[in-house]
Amino acid sequence: MEPKLAIRNLSKRFGDLQALEGINLEIAEHEFVCIVGPSGCGKTTLLRIIAGLETANGGEILIDGKGVRAPGADRGFVFQADSLLPWRTVWKNAVIGLEINGLVSQETREYTRSLLKLVGLEGFDHYYPAQLSGGMRQRVNLARALALNPMVLLMDEPFSALDAQTREIMQSEMLRIWRSGHKTVLFITHQIDEAVYLADRVIVLGRRPGRVKEIVSVDIPRPRELNVKRKPRFIEYVDHIWQLIENDVRDSVIEEGAHRGGRRLAGQAISQE
Ligand SMILES: Nc1ncnc2c1ncn2[C@@H]1O[C@H](COP(=O)(O)OP(=O)(O)OP(=O)(O)O)[C@@H](O)[C@H]1O
Numbered sequence: 001m002e003p004k005l006a007i008r009n010l011s012k013r014f015g016d017l018q019a020l021e022g023i024n025l026e027i028a029e030h031e032f033v034c035i036v037g038p039s040g041c042g043k044t045t046l047l048r049i050i051a052g053l054e055t056a057n058g059g060e061i062l063i064d065g066k067g068v069r070a071p072g073a074d075r076g077f078v079f080q081a082d083s084l085l086p087w088r089t090v091w092k093n094a095v096i097g098l099e100i101n102g103l104v105s106q107e108t109r110e111y112t113r114s115l116l117k118l119v120g121l122e123g124f125d126h127y128y129p130a131q132l133s134g135g136m137r138q139r140v141n142l143a144r145a146l147a148l149n150p151m152v153l154l155m156d157e158p159f160s161a162l163d164a165q166t167r168e169i170m171q172s173e174m175l176r177i178w179r180s181g182h183k184t185v186l187f188i189t190h191q192i193d194e195a196v197y198l199a200d201r202v203i204v205l206g207r208r209p210g211r212v213k214e215i216v217s218v219d220i221p222r223p224r225e226l227n228v229k230r231k232p233r234f235i236e237y238v239d240h241i242w243q244l245i246e247n248d249v250r251d252s253v254i255e256e257g258a259h260r261g262g263r264r265l266a267g268q269a270i271s272q273e
C-alpha cells in the first residue's frame, strides 16, 4: 500500500550547518509516529519542511504519492512555540485556520466548539491569550489544528507546557481523537515515555547531522491504559530509546555548557582552552 506520507532522501542546510541529512521515512495511513532526539537534531526543521513552511535543500516530501512544497489544509500543524494571535480571542484563534481556508460553516463551527470542550476550554471563548495559562494556550493551539480536520497532523511538542496530570489526560485524549478520526500523526516529544505510550513507531534521530538513528516499533497492544507505563515491557522500550540518545544528549549539554563559557556539567570538566 502506498504510504500516506513519504520522506525521500531529505536534506537541509542552514549556512554551514547540515541540519538534516539523508532522511528517509514512510508513514502509513492512520499510523501514529513519534520523533525523539536530542535538542538541535532537527526535529522541528523536519516537521516544518513536511508542513511546507521551510524548503529543503534536497529530497522530497510526498503525501498520497504527490509532492508537497507549500502548506495545505491536508496537514495540520501544532507549533512548539505558542503561536496564538494575541489580539484574537480563544474562539477567533480556534477558527482562524477555517477562515483562511474558507471553511467556516455551521458544521465546522460546531466541530470547533466540541474541540474546545474536549481540550477543557469550554466557557473561555472570549478570553484573550494573555489571560490564559501556558497550558491553556497550548490547548487552543491543539484545537485550532484539529478544527481543520486534517488527515495528517504534525505536532511539535504540543504538551510540553502542560503540568503532569493535564499532560496525561491530553495523551489519552490524543489517542482517542486519533483512533476516531483515522488520522496520520507525526508527533515530536522530548519525553520518551510519552513517545512510547502514544506511538506505533518511534523514530530516534541523531544529531550533527540530523539523521535517523533507529526506528523502534512499539509492540504494545491498544487501547493502552495509562497504567501500561508501569509495565516492564514499557520500561524496556523507554530504556532502550534513552540509551540510543543518551550520548547525543550528553554531547549537546557539554556543547551548550562550553558555549556558556566553560563550566562543570554532568560531572565533566569543560575547558575553553
Ligand atoms: N532558521 C534557522 N536558521 C539557522 N539555523 C537554524 C534555523 N532553524 C534551525 N536552525 C538550526 O538547525 C538545527 C536544528 O534545529 P531544530 O529547531 O530543528 O532542532 P530540534 O531538534 O527541534 O531542537 P529542540 O529539541 O531544541 O526543539 C539547530 O542547530 C538550529 O540552531
Ligand SMILES: [Mg+2]
Pocket: 043, 044, 045, 080, 156
Ligand atoms: Mg524543536
